Amino acid sequence: xxxxxxxxxxxxxxxxxxxxxxxxxxxxxxxxxxxxxxxxxxxxxxxxxxxxxxxxxxxxxxxxxxxxxxxxxxxxxxxxxxxxxxxxxxxxxxxxxxxxxxxxxxxxxxxxxxxxxxxxxxxxxxxxxxxxxxxxxxxxxxxxxxxxxxxxxxxxxxxxxxxxxxxxxxxxxxxxxxxxxxxxxxxxxxxxxxxxxxxxxxxxxxxxxxxxxxxxxxxxxxxxxxxxxxxxxxxxxxxxxxxxxxxxxxxxxxxxxxxxxxxxxxxxxxxxxxxxxxxxxxxxxxxxxxxxxxxxxxxxxxxxxxxxxxxxxxxxxxxxxxxxxxxxxxxxxxxxxxxxxxxxxxxxxxxxxxxxxxxxxxxxxxxxxxxxxxxxxxxxxxxxxxxxxxxxxxx
Numbered sequence: 001x002x003x004x005x006x007x008x009x010x011x012x013x014x015x016x017x018x019x020x021x022x023x024x025x026x027x028x029x030x031x032x033x034x035x036x037x038x039x040x041x042x043x044x045x046x047x048x049x050x051x052x053x054x055x056x057x058x059x060x061x062x063x064x065x066x067x068x069x070x071x072x073x074x075x076x077x078x079x080x081x082x083x084x085x086x087x088x089x090x091x092x093x094x095x096x097x098x099x100x101x102x103x104x105x106x107x108x109x110x111x112x113x114x115x116x117x118x119x120x121x122x123x124x125x126x127x128x129x130x131x132x133x134x135x136x137x138x139x140x141x142x143x144x145x146x147x148x149x150x151x152x153x154x155x156x157x158x159x160x161x162x163x164x165x166x167x168x169x170x171x172x173x174x175x176x177x178x179x180x181x182x183x184x185x186x187x188x189x190x191x192x193x194x195x196x197x198x199x200x201x202x203x204x205x206x207x208x209x210x211x212x213x214x215x216x217x218x219x220x221x222x223x224x225x226x227x228x229x230x231x232x233x234x235x236x237x238x239x240x241x242x243x244x245x246x247x248x249x250x251x252x253x254x255x256x257x258x259x260x261x262x263x264x265x266x267x268x269x270x271x272x273x274x275x276x277x278x279x280x281x282x283x284x285x286x287x288x289x290x291x292x293x294x295x296x297x298x299x300x301x302x303x304x305x306x307x308x309x310x311x312x313x314x315x316x317x318x319x320x321x322x323x324x325x326x327x328x329x330x331x332x333x334x335x336x337x338x339x340x341x342x343x344x345x346x347x348x349x350x351x352x353x354x355x356x357x358x359x360x361x362x363x364x365x366x367x368x369x370x371x372x373x374x375x376x377x378x379x380x381x382x383x384x385x386x387x388x389x390x391x392x393x394x395x
Contacts, residue, residue, distance in 0.1 A: 009121070010114070010121070011111075011113075011114040011119065011120055011121030011122070012120075012121055012122050013120060013122065013319070018334075019322075021332070021334060022322055022328055022329070022332055023124070023318060023319065023322055025328075025332040026152070026153060026318065026321065026322055026325075026328065026332070027106060027124075027126075027318060029152050030106070030126060030149060030152055030153075030318075031104070031106060033145075033148060033149065033152055034104040034128055034145070037102070037145055037148075038102050039102040039103060039104040039128050039145075040101075040102065040103055040104070041103075041104055041105065041106075042087060042090055042103050042104070042105050043105065043107065044080065044083050044086035044087060044090070044105065044107070045080075045086070046079065046080060046107070046108070047077050047078070047079060047080075048077065048078060048080060048086060049075060049076070049077060049078070050065070050067060050075075050076040050077060050078040051076075052085070052086070052089065053065055053078040053080060053081070053085060053086070054078070055085065055304045055305075060272070060274050060275065061081045061082055061085075063112060063113070064081040064082075064111045064112050064113060065078040065079065065080075065081045065111075065112065066078065066079045066081075066110055066111075066112050067079075079109075079110045080109050080110070081109055081110065081111045081112070082109060082125070082315075083105050083107065083109060083125055083127060083315075084127065084129070084298075084301075084313065084315065085301075087103055087105055087127075087129055088129075088131070088301040088302050088305065088309075088311065089302070089305045090103070091103065091129075091131040091132075091302055091307075091309060091311075092301075092302030092305035092306060092307035092308075092309060093302075093305050093306060093307070096307065097131075097132065098132075099132060100130055100131065100132035100133040100138070101130070101131045101132055102128070102129070102130055102131075103128070103129050103131065104126075104127065104128040104129070105125070105126070105127055106124065106125070106126045106127075106318065107124070107125060108122055108123070108124055108125070109122070109123055109125045110122050111123075120317065120319065123317035123318075123319065123320075124317060124318035124319055125315055125316075125317060125318075126149075126315065126316050126317070126318050126321070127295075127313055127314060127315035127316070128142065128145055128146075128149075128313055128314060129142075129311055129312070129313030130142060130311065130312050130313065131301075131302070131309045131310070131311045132309050132310065132311075133310060133312075134299060134310035136246065136249045136250055136253055137253075138310075138312050139250050139278070139279050139297060139312050140250060140253045140254060140257060142295060142312050142313060142314055143160065143250075143254060143258070143281065143314075144257055144258060145314075146281075146283060146293055146295065146314045146316075147160075147258055147261055147283075149293070149316065149321070150283060150285075150292070150293070150321070153321040153322065153324070153325035153328070154325030154326040154327045154328050154331070155285050155292065155321065155324055155325050155326070156326075157285065157286050158261070158283050158284065158285050158292070159261065159262035159263065159264060159283070159284055160254070160261060160262070160263045160264070160281055160282070160283055160284075161264050161265070161266055161269065161281060161282045161283075161284060161291075162247065162250065162251065162263060162264070162265050162266075162279065162280070162281045163247070163265065163266050163267055163268075163269045163270065163271075163279070163280050163281070164243045164244070164246065164247040164267070164278060164279050164280065165243075165270050165272075165273050165276045165277065165278065165280055165296075166239060166240070166242070166243030166246070166277070166278060167217075167229075167233070167240050167243045167244060167247075167267050168186070168189065168217060168267070168268070168270055168273075169239075169243075169273075170236070170237050170239035170240035170242075170243060171210060171213055171214055171217075171236065171237070171240055172185065172214075173237075173239065174210055174236075174237040174239075174240075175204075175206050175207065175210045175211075175214070177204070181200070181204060184200055185197065185200055185201075185214070186270060186273055188200060189217060189218060189268045189270065190268075190269075190270065192218045192268065194215075194218055197214070197215060197218065198215060201214055201215060209235060213232060213233055213236055213240075216232045217267055217268040218268045220232065220265070220266070220267040220268065221264070221265060221266040221267065221268065221269070222264060222265065222266075223262075223263075223264055223265070225264075225265035225266065225267060226244070226247065226248055226251060226265055229244055229265075229267055230244065230248075243278070246278065246279070247265070247279060250279055251263060251265075269282075271294055271296065272294075272296060272298070275298050275301075276296045276297065276298050277297055277298055277299045277300070278296065278297035278298075278299065278312075279296055279297050279312070280294075280295075280296035280297075281294070281295055281296055281314075282294045282295075283316075285324050288324050292316060292320055292321065292324055293314055293315065293316035293321075294314065294315065294316075295312070295313050295314025295315060296312065296314075297310070297311070297312040298311050298312070299311065334377065335360070335361070336361075336377060336378060336379025336380060337360075337361035337362065337363050337376060337377045337378045337379065337380075338355055338360055338361065338362045338363070338378065338379075338380045338381065338382060338392055339362075339363055339365055339373045339376070339378040339380070339381040339382065339395070340352050340362050340363065340364050340365065340381070340382045341364070341365055341382065342364055342365055342366060342367050345384075345390075347388055347389065347390060348382065348384075348390050351382060351390045352364075352382070355392075361377070362382075363376050363377075363378060373395060374395065378395060379394065379395060380392050380393060380394055380395060381393060381394075381395055
């Protein structure tokens with residue numbers, strides 16, 4: 001067993017110095033970006049009462065939330081698996097603003113199970129939300145900020161995948177599907193299991209027109225999906241047409257604001273279907289098979305906290321952004337450190353303080369240490385002169 005003590009739990013990572021430095025540099029740049037856009041930083045608690053974490057949008061997180069008993073109150077606690085429900089509570093209960101609120105956050109979340117085959121169970125979740133505005137404009141601003149986020153991370157050729165949960169929800173409602181039927185069809189749609197979808201629709205004896213539209217949903221994906229959807233869904237219920245028209249408006253606005261960003265559509269991709277109410281989206285990067293960010297609209301997210309507010313936002317894992325991004329080493333270079341001898345000489349200490357105040361790293365050589373100074377990243381050293389002054393010289 002002794003040789004296994006260095007092992008980490010599956011999906012839990014440690015971050016070594018160089019990677020940690022890059023993560024911190026990227027974190028600072030992104031939070032500064034959000035501040036310039038008017039987004040205020042909030043820091044939700046790592047532990048929370050379980051009922052708060054699993055309320056509203058958090059209902060889908062039950063299986064992902066690690067649970068424990070509070071020694072003080074005897075109540076069940078949970079370790080946050082997603083910060084969105086907590087940020088919604090802040091907006092609804094603590095801030096209580098009438099005007100739109102722009103909030104951002106960045107911190108570790110912990111999940112019981114990894115997402116995907118190599119997913120992390122402890123992502124550094126980064127996100128931004130707009131509360132209190134229900135229009136296309138806030139959807140587009142969030143998507144603009146997402147693209148700006150990817151740019152800061154060095155991901156320049158990303159593309160967006162857009163959908164709208166109202167299209168499937170409207171068809172399911174018109175077909176009067178039971179809750180169990182709706183879930184079964186939803187799960188088959190996510191897998192694009194066309195034979196299974198056709199079998200389910202046939203077994204339920206749905207109206208021919210509605211059945212035909214539901215069968216077509218898995219095929220309504222790609223760059224021209226909206227044009228095809230407008231033909232296929234021409235006789236759809238009003239709620240479906242409203243959702244499709246809204247998605248068209250978002251697409252048109254995106255083309256005006258971000259004409260260089262490729263946008264694909266997938267009307268059967270329903271990320272967060274249980275709590276999303278409108279547009280849903282994900283960002284992808286070339287040569288990356290999995291999404292690198294996701295988000296969407298979840299109106300009335302604060303209702304369970306006593307104040308219904310529309311909301312839209314996105315989230316990503318900072319580690320994933322750093323891994324997928326390019327050129328971060330050049331953008332965040334680490335200047336070589338200066339080696340200083342262990343001495344209380346006042347002139348030397350003044351020199352050390354001056355260098356550190358100017359942003360230089362100065363490392364003192366501890367007595368008895370024999371390690372090569374270059375191992376510490378030192379490229380220069382402080383050396384004394386005959387007149388008592390100290391100067392910086394190359395190693």
